[in-house]
Amino acid sequence: MLRLLTMLLAAIIFCAAPVQAADYTQLLECVQTCMDAGPTMPTTPTTPTTPTTGSKVFPDKIIFEASSDVATGKYQGKAVILLPTSWAGRVASVGLNSESGYKDALYKGQPVFRFINEGSQYKRPLKIVITANDGQVYTATSGPASTTAGGTQIETVKTQGWANNNRDHFRLSKGCSAYGNNITLEFSNGLKRPITDGCTRKEWPDGTLWKPYSDNDKTKAVVLGPSNVHIASLTVRY
Numbered sequence: 001m002l003r004l005l006t007m008l009l010a011a012i013i014f015c016a017a018p019v020q021a022a023d024y025t026q027l028l029e030c031v032q033t034c035m036d037a038g039p040t041m042p043t044t045p046t047t048p049t050t051p052t053t054g055s056k057v058f059p060d061k062i063i064f065e066a067s068s069d070v071a072t073g074k075y076q077g078k079a080v081i082l083l084p085t086s087w088a089g090r091v092a093s094v095g096l097n098s099e100s101g102y103k104d105a106l107y108k109g110q111p112v113f114r115f116i117n118e119g120s121q122y123k124r125p126l127k128i129v130i131t132a133n134d135g136q137v138y139t140a141t142s143g144p145a146s147t148t149a150g151g152t153q154i155e156t157v158k159t160q161g162w163a164n165n166n167r168d169h170f171r172l173s174k175g176c177s178a179y180g181n182n183i184t185l186e187f188s189n190g191l192k193r194p195i196t197d198g199c200t201r202k203e204w205p206d207g208t209l210w211k212p213y214s215d216n217d218k219t220k221a222v223v224l225g226p227s228n229v230h231i232a233s234l235t236v237r238y
Contacts, residue, residue, distance in 0.1 A: 058130055058138035060084045063110075064153045066119025067173060075102065079119040081128065085109035095129040097122055119153065120178050156235045159225070167207055168225035170234040176212035176221050184237040185210065185223060191231075198238070 061084060068080040081094055081101060085108075094101045094113035101113030115122075130138040159168040172179075176199040183195040185208070195202055195210050198221075202210040207227035214222040225231045 055129075055137040055139050058128070058140045060086065062128060062140055064119065064126065064128075066153055066155065066178075068114065070107070071104070071114055074116060075104075075114040078117060079115040079122065081113045081115075082107060083111040083113075083130070087111050090132055091130060092133050093131045095127075095131075097127050120174065154235055154237050156233055158233045159231060162230070164224060165207055166228045167209070168229075168231045168234075170223040170225070171214060171217075172221040172223065172236065174221065175219050179221065179236065179238040182238070183210075186235040186237060187225060187231045188233040188235075189229065189231050191226065 063082040065080045065082070067077050068075065071078065071080065079096065081096065083091060083094075088106055088109055088111055091103075091111050093103070094111075096113075096115050099115055099117075101115050104112040104114050106112065125141050128140040130140070132138065155172060155174075157170045157172060160171055161169040163169060179198040181195075181197055183198050185191075185193040185195065187193075191208070193202075193204060193208055193210070199212045201212060204226075206229075207224065209224040211222045211224070214220050223234055223236075225234070
């Protein structure tokens with residue numbers, strides 16, 4: 001360090017004196033030599049930053065129910081969106097297509113947003129926009145043949161009778177066309193049955209039956225559970 005200071009001081013003294021053109025070249029060489037003799041100063045690397053503006057795909061499951069039986073008033077029987085419990089207290093608003101949802105009280109820890117129309121009235125594909133409290137915008141879009149929106153639309157019904165070869169009957173709220181294709185029946189005892197075409201009758205060896213329309217009501221689909229097995233409820237995912 002002392003050597004470096006001595007060389008720099010000599011360069012300054014030399015620079016202060018009158019110099020000829022030839023001497024100027026020597027001065028530059030001297031200064032460069034002094035600099036080369038000194039330690040290299042560390043530099044702080046610049047880390048490139050990625051802009052955080054713009055929307056992101058919502059990273060978690062969204063539940064979209066076409067008809068809620070919990071709400072009252074104008075939201076009774078209308079569409080509802082539920083988010084995971086991990087998003088409680090983190091969401092400012094949720095939009096469905098061009099409609100802004102009503103933020104209701106938490107349901108079992110899940111953020112709830114209600115809408116003024118029944119689910120089948122919303123044009124597909126559904127476009128869901130979620131705005132977090134920090135301003136970050138997330139989006140989710142359903143597919144054209146179903147109402148999956150980063151999760152699954154569901155309808156849950158309780159058994160409504162025991163008949164037809166000892167099978168539970170589950171009468172649904174809509175006809176087959178409203179459920180589309182790629183449906184999953186999930187019974188409360190753990191049994192699952194896939195359906196690729198919602199408007200085609202499907203029966204399994206254990207007696208489980210998907211009927212696109214009920215014999216008593218041609219506007220509603222009906223499901224019969226497996227024979228000789230009592231099942232409390234059925235969830236239809238579509």
